[in-house]
Amino acid sequence: MHNHEALALSAALLAAAGDLTQRINDGVVARGFEVRPAHGFAFTRLAPAGATVTELGVHLGVTKQAASQLVEELVRKGYVERRPHPEDARARLIVLTERGWECTRAAEEAAAEAVRAWAAVLGEAEVRVLRDQLSRIAPDGPVRPTW
Template identity: 45%
Template sequence: MSSPLPPIADLPFLLMRAQAAVAERINDQIAAHGHPGLRPVHGVIFARIAAAGASVNEIAAHLGITKQSAATIIEALEADGYVSRRPHPTDRRARLVELTDRGRGVTELAARTAAAVAGEIERQIGRGAMATALDALHRMGEGTPPRPAW
């Protein structure tokens, strides 16, 4: 006999718990591969700047934090060799934040780990339930950038 479903009012907490479980599994792998100081917020930044870089202002807006907070995070990532800054090609007042080889390596590791975690979840819940979950989650979050849980 299966256990009763949680009440619908528990949905936000269930989503947060699932997000935390997935983020922790990815973060554990990143730490195990020599990057213990990185956190999920760094992954959100890496994903944002991976394609073409971004200014600190753009990163702050993406994360929903102040420019000062974003600058502090970027300074630490730069000191650890994950990002570099150079003059922005279109905004003389800004600097473009880009991934270094080290930052790209971590991003690739996180992507591989995320794919493995997704595969494990699909094996646990089944292909049909996974398709339903993906569709529902996509519709719930459509138009909202990913932001780390603080």
Template identity: 40%
Template sequence: MLIDELHAELGRQGHPDLRPMHGFVLQAIGGSGCTAVELGRTLGVSKQAAGKTIETLERLGYVVSARDPQDSRKKIARISERGWDALRRSAEIFDRLRAGWAETLGEERLRALESDLRKVTPADPWRLDVPGWFST
């Protein structure tokens, strides 16, 4: 529900094509950029799946790719200004939605809920090996 609300609002704010898994990918690419091999390793998917996702995000304008100046065989994917805008807006939207939950549940209860959820989720948050997450 939270993710659905976040993406509905993100769509209204100019990012209708961004999907939940795209946010994970943009965060994994990070400020330094990465290759498809590195992205695949971080996310626990094949180089091919990572490369296809980079291509999709590039086509949508969230990522730009260029040859690595130190090794022309490699392409480095970097977050574009549109991608940074989407990440900034996502963080702002999430903060507003969380504030609404805090108002409804109370801040102390929400913190306890977040703590409980951390206890039952995997320590490795990047494993995205669920079929279909990387389809366009």
């Protein structure tokens, strides 16, 4: 593979990621939630069993202070709440509220919608292959919100 092809791959990857991010966020906003993409990335970390502010910062690739500000905003908008951590009195466990779960489901719907558009171009099977390939590349790297 020549050098300029590698750069083209990068550009295609970034364009696809940007396209998808915008489609999902647009879909969520259209369903009546006041959020930005970074919030969605936070939800995917919080959904399973909650997380601390510091863990959230690692997941998003930002400082814990920035993560704390983001949580503050989500609390204000009613999507999450801070609870005392069951095992560490210093920490707080951030968990989704019912509204937060609704928003997460809306994001899943919007994501499925966007991916269906891809499936129409590539075919269902190809999309599955694409997902499998991608998941082997950066298994649990941080989702860096800005560049």
